[in-house]
Amino acid sequence: MKYYLEERIGNPALFTGRQKELDFFLTWIDEIKQRKSKSTAILARRKMGKTALIERLFNITFHKNDGVIPFYYEIREETVDVVDFCLDFFLTFIYQYMAFKSRKREYLGQTPDTNFDKVKETVVKEGLDYLIDMIEKVEYTSKQGHGWILWNIVREAPKNLAASRDEFIVQMIDEFQFMNALVYRDKTMTRVFSDMAGGYLSAAESKVAPLLVTGSWVGWLLNDLMMLLPGRFRFKFLRDMPEEEAVEMTFKYSRFFDVSVTEETAYLIAQLSEGSPFYISAIIRSTYEDKDLTTVDGLADTLEFETLRTEGEIKSTWMEYVSTAFHRVNDRQAKNIVLYLSKNKNREVTRRELLEKLELEYTDAELEKKLKALVRADIIEQGASNFRYRGVQDNIFGKVFRGVYQEEIEAFESEQIRKEYLEAFEELKKKYRSLLGKFSYQKGYFAEYLILDQLLYHARSKNVLLKEMTCNLPADFKFCEYRRVWSYRYAPGFAEGFSVDIFAPAQSSAEYSIVGEVKSRDRKAFSKAEAQSFEKKLERMVTIEKLDRVVGFIFSRSGLSAEAEEYCRKRGISYSADERWLDI
Ligand SMILES: Nc1ncnc2c1ncn2[C@@H]1O[C@H](COP(=O)(O)OP(=O)(O)OP(=O)(O)O)[C@@H](O)[C@H]1O
Ligand SMILES: [Mg+2]
Structure with missing residues (x-):
């Protein structure tokens, strides 16, 4: 797949998982063509990968080129007057539309140019003359300085264009909440356009150009959304990454940034991060100078650094967020309240308890208002009723918060945080060991990642041994240099959730590529039916990736059934159950 929009994630290969969400939203985008999809808001804790997800959705939709035109706009965190905002919004749209139509990536990276003559010239050059009217209307209105009218025109532009040309557009708007706070009504920058997003009341109902915000x-x-655009949006929650995706991401980041982990520490990182891609990335990429993620102590040191030291990305990110939030809430007791909830994060706390325990001098109504502001800032959560509140259910955030404010408010030992991490690790280690024990394994709970490393780093030097351990390889087979070695998820056609555990395309076309399946956490022998379903995937891989010479490889720790072995022999699929594949 080709990546058109530069994703903030950096190397596109780092994007991991989000399988369910991709499936859901790709179907949602596809169904725009049947006018079925309703505007949707993606909601999630901070840093859960919302932006990463919509940027990837943009790229897949762009690449598929299958009747839905993607438009991505991020509202930047800076003040701007409405005319400038509208021009930026509109021209970004026009350039992305041109990029899609002309398949030219270079139009995507551009900061919109407000030289309208040049814009029109480019539009004509690309044969999109029908855009000229719309562009001239925007040019004229912006020169007149009619901000409100201009907003009406540019906001409706994607929808109107789609409707008039029988096309479909998905409008992805990131940082949507800034629209009502940072755009000013005119150049004097005195009055905020505080109901600007309310303009979407009708456009958000569009079925030819729905919004994904x-x-x-x-x-x-x-x-x-609830105040200004009631009933216009569906809400979709982006949850924690499931464990297997968090583990995959840990191994992937570890390899990519060349930071070693062991199977055990990878398990601990994935678990402690509670499925937050931000935490996984921050731990692996931590700038802690003595970072050693191959031992539990080393991991605790790194986490302590990330939680308590200003150079830590986790702490600095949260502190920036929290201080902006407190500034917005503007209350001197807010810290105390958040700290109290964060210390009691395992239960809900009532307003009465807060009033009494913290000896607050507010009326209940005043406190309710302040708590509401904190909920809105995501610093605390609403409990089961309007009267109850909870600290955010994020154990690392809670520790960062206590590390900063507990000290300010009351005596605090930073040792305590380290102790808590170590205690959490003890618990997790027990869990990990019992998982291994369940299968009587010493190692190789994450066998697929060990095999991927084996192929990438050692297979060439261990050619003879690995070939000996593997049945049914072609006579002229040898392990070679691979262009990449990782699992494979077929993105553009996602609906079928197609994936394989190992994909190692050979660097030279004279060598064999490998497509493989790993079964480790299963006591059953690999069955003939499983071999058949693997063979189907293998065939699809050959077509999709245009593979000439390829070997299908099954690693099953509990072996293959006699029928499966026979089937593999007949069909030329190689296999192994040899534990030494996991020795690296
Ligand atoms: N699916 C993923 N695979 C790999 N890395 C990811 C994934 N999702 C997010 N990340 C990484 O996690 C971090 C947070 O992601 P992102 O900025 O997309 O989150 P967000 O929810 O948009 O955050 P915010 O709440 O600040 O808007 C980034 O460093 C990103 O690269
Ligand atoms: Mg974001």
């Missing part, structure tokens, strides 16, 4: 201030976003 998200933002980093989720409580605030949700509040804006």
Whole structure:
């Protein structure tokens, strides 16, 4: 797949998992063509990968080129007057539309040029003359300085264009909540256009150009949507990554950034991160100078650094967020309240308890208002009733918060945080060992990643041994240099959730590529039916990736059934159950 929009994730190969969400939203995008998809807001805790997800959706949709035109716009965190905002919004749209139509990536990276003559010239050059009217209307209105009218025109532009040309557009707007806070009504920059997003009341109902919005201030976003655009959006929650995706991401980041982990520490990182891609990335990429993620102590040191030291990405990110939030909430007791909830994060706390325990001098109504502001800022959560509140259910955030504010408010030992991490690790280690024990394994709970490393780093030097351990390889087979060695997820056609555990395309076309399946956590022998279903995937891989010479490889720790072995022999699929594949 080709990546058109530069993704913030950096190397596109780093994007991991989100399988369910990709499936859901790709179907949602596809169904725009049947006018079935309703505008949707993606909601999630901070840093859960909302932006990463919509940027990837943009790229897949762009690449598929299958009747839905993607438009991505991020509202930047800076003040701007409405005319400038509208021009930027509109021209970004026009350039992305041109990029899609002309398949030219270079139009995507451009900062929109407000030289309208040049814009029109480019539009004509690409044979999109029908855009000229719309562009001239925007040019004229912006020169007149009619901000409000201009907003009406540019906001409706994607929808109107789609409707008039029988096309379909998905409008992805990131940081949507900033629209009502940072755009000013005119150049004097005195009055904020505080109901700007409310303009979407009708456009958000469009079925030919529905919106997919998200933002980093989720409580605030949700509040804006409910107040200004009631009933216009569906909400879709982006949850923690499931364990297997968190583990995959840990191994992938470890390899990519050349930071070693062991199977055990990878398990601990994935678990402690509670499925947050941000935590996994921050731990692996931590700038802690003595970082050693191959031991539990080393991992605790790194986490302590990330949680308590200002150079830590986790702490600095959260502190920036929290201080902006407190500034917005503007209350001197807010820290105390958040700290109290964070210390009691395992239960809900009532307003009465807060009033009494913290000896607050507010009326209940005043406190309710302040708590509401904190909920909106995502610093605390609403409990089961309007009267109850909870600390955010994020154990690392809670520790960062205590590390900063507990000290300010009361005596605090930073040793305590380290102790808590170590205690959490003890618990997790027990869990990990019992998982291994369940299969009587010493190692190789994550066998697929060991095999991937074996292929990438050692297979060439261990050619003879690995070939000996593997049945049914072609006579002229040898392990070679691979262009990449990782699992494979077929993105553009996602609906069928197609994936294989190992994909290692050979660097030279004279050598064999490998497509493989790993079964480790299963006591049953690999069956003939499984071999058949693997063979189907293998065939699809050959077509999709245009593979000439390829070997299908099954690693099953509990062996293959006699029928499966026979089937593999007949069909030329190689296999192994030899544990030494996991020795690296
Ligand atoms: N699916 C993923 N695979 C790999 N890395 C990811 C994935 N999703 C997110 N990340 C990484 O996690 C971090 C947070 O992601 P991102 O900025 O997309 O989150 P967000 O929810 O948009 O955050 P915010 O709440 O600040 O808007 C980034 O460093 C990103 O590269
Ligand atoms: Mg984001």
